[in-house]
Amino acid sequence: MKHVQTLNEKRLQNTVKKGGCGECQTSCQSACKTSCTVGNQTCEHAK
């Protein structure tokens, strides 16, 4: 495309079927302890 550059291939709608296993890290256990941030967590299956 000439007018648009898309930064990512991943589409969230494709995670609906296989997601939800619950194995990934709880967000507050990472580095913050006072907020909820999930966008920076990593899926266990992407490691």
Add this chain to the structure above:
Amino acid sequence: MIHQYKNNGYNIVLDVNSGAIHVVDDVTYDMIAEYENTAMEQVIENAAAKYPKIPRDEIREAYDEITSLKEEGALFTPDEYEGRVIDYTKRPTVIKAMCLNVAHACNLSCKYCFADEGLYFGKKAELMSFEVGKKALDFLIASSGNRVNLEVDFFGGEPTLNFDVVKELVAYGRSREEESGKKFRFTFTTNGVLLNDDIMEFANKEMDNVVLSIDGRKEIHDMMRPRHDGGPTYDTIVPKYQKFAKMREEAGKQYYVRGTYTRNNLDFAKDILHMADLGFHEISIEPVVAPPEEDYALKTEDIPVLEEQYDVLAKEMVARYKTDKEFTFFHFMIDLEGGPCVYKRLSGCGSGTEYVSVIPNGDIFPCHQFVGKPDFKIGNVFTGIDREDIVTEFKGCNVYTREKCRSCFAKFYCSGGCSANAYNFTGNVRGVYDVGCALEKKRVECAIMIKAAQAAKDAQEA
């Protein structure tokens, strides 16, 4: 639903429900804003009027690109998750993460401590015994259903005040891994004062992550994180942290230097850059959570100043990209290809459901921020959970049960915010804490802009 914004010279369009992120030119940016509510010919007319120098066929071409993105499910994607996420949060409760407050005691008097200088509003200091800790780990294993990965964070107060028990508990946890089919991920958070070689070596062997508290510049740190007698701590901890961070990096292990900013350092970007200049590569700093009457509490009127600080930081991080001064900032990290599934993104932080806190006497709370609030005690490791009503309340916390979150562009990155903050500021765990919310949105915007800038830099080099 889409979210469009301009930052640092980039026109960014986030397709909220698919997570697709587009960087577009000016004319496309304007046409996207009108696309859903205006007829095609009118959109093109408006664009031609605004950009007289751009030939019409090029405007049409841009319009067609928008249409094909929509057809590919990368623009104006509908939200089809609500029913699934609500069902998901109703599944049977499984606890897989635990904050173990091994010491309700502390050797510092940090001004903003939510734990009441480690005492959590108790009368006297209390250390967790091995027996209570062991029971807590047994409880975690027994409550974790078929989850394999169990996370245990040693927290306090200050966990190094009870480090022998930490070591015994790690050994106990490891001894149960094989037979229970579980894998423990241990972490700990420390103020650094008692950190020594023995603790560092132990942590390097056993801990997946360590969180090292420091607020940034010396004068800021020493003002907010003094000893009981008011004495400074910066000079004591910094050399230890530098050594520890280097050890962790060499061993390929994670660490974070983590701070809190308050009204005393509204220019907190300087504190982050200070930590980066001390040689730390993994940095996190968070807005303070404080009752509004405290002089260091952040106010609604501070939001624009704080937002600007995130912009300053983001620009500096772009400038440092792929140089030896590069570092990661926890709240700007976005994993565009490997990030979490929609369930993880929308079902909230997990407090009181998959995550709990246990205090020295074995009492269980929904998370570390609720410890010391008697109304939120949900059980004890010796007797189990006895307040299913509270657990049910927490299970209901997700982006679809918070009115403001439901229509928020940042919901897939924030998951509805912190229930503890919401409770402190609105009296309801399902509320929204406005200052935290505004800053979260800003951080998501900056994080995405950084990705756009990095992609541009990569393309330039290629």
